[in-house]
Amino acid sequence: MSGPQCCSNPPTLDSASGAGHVENLAGLNTYVSGSLQSKLAVFLISDIFGYEAPNFRKLADKVAAAGFYVVAPDFFYGEPYDPNNPDRPLSVWIKDHGPDKGYEDAKLVIDALKSKGVSSIGAAGFCWAKVVAGLAKDPLIQAAVMLHPSFVTVDDIKSVKVPIAILGAEHDHISPPELLKQFDEILKASEVDSYVKIFPKVAHGWSVRYDVNDLAAVSRANEAQQDMLEWFAKYVK
Secondary structure, eight states: OOSHHHHSSOOOOOTTOSSSEEEEETTEEEEEESOGGGOEEEEEEOOTTOTTOHHHHHHHHHHHHTTOEEEEEOTTTTOOOOTTOTTSOHHHHHHHSOHHHHHHHHHHHHHHHHHTTOOEEEEEEESOTHHHHHHHHTTOSSEEEEESOSSOOHHHHHTOOSOEEEEEEEEOSSSOHHHHHHHHHHHHTSSSOEEEEEEEEEETTTTTSOOTTOHHHHHHHHHHHHHHHHHHHHHOO
16 A cells, blocks of 8 residues: 555545444444444445545445445544645655554454344455455454455455455556456465456545546446445345
C-alpha cells in the first residue's frame, strides 16, 4: 500500500453518510448496516481513507440490502490517511496504522460478532486486504474477498484456507496482473475454492474510489461489487 496509486482519487469523507449508524464494536467505532437477525455477517475493511468514505458506506448498505449484517470498523482510530497533511506522509502514517495491528483488531471484531449470535462471516478488504489474508489463514471467517489488494504476498495466498475471490485491476502497480496470475495458479493447485478476476481499463482502488458522475466508472465498480456479493451469497450461509 505505497505509491501514488494507493492515494489517488481520495474521497471527501462524510461522517453522516450512509443509511446505517455508528456504534462501538470491540472497542472500535464501527459503521453498521443491516439486521442482526440474519445471523450472517459481512466484515468490510476500508482502504486507507477510512470508514467515513461515502462510496464505501454506500457499498456497506448495498451488502446489507442483500441480507447481511454489515460491519465496517474504523481501524485507524479517527486518523485515516490525509493526503493534505504534509506532517503525516504515507510512509509515516502507515507506521502507526499497519495491517498487523489491524489484524489483531479484526480478531476482536470477529469475537464480538460471534458473541452477538452471528453464525457465518465473510470479510472483504479494499486495498488494506492484508488483514483479510490473516483472517483467511487462521481461518476465522467462512469466505474472503480481496479487492485491489496491497501487501498481500504469495506466501499469504499459499496459506489461505477458506474460499477466496481476488478482484484486481489491469493498471495496478501495487498488485499487478502478473502477481494476481501467480495467486490464481497457487489457488487452482490447492483445495481452496477460488476466483481471480482482472478488470480491464481500471486502476487500483476502482471499486470504491470512483467518480459517481462517471457512468463508466460506476458501472465497473458495480461489476466488482456484484462479484463480491455473489461470492458471499455462495459461501456465507
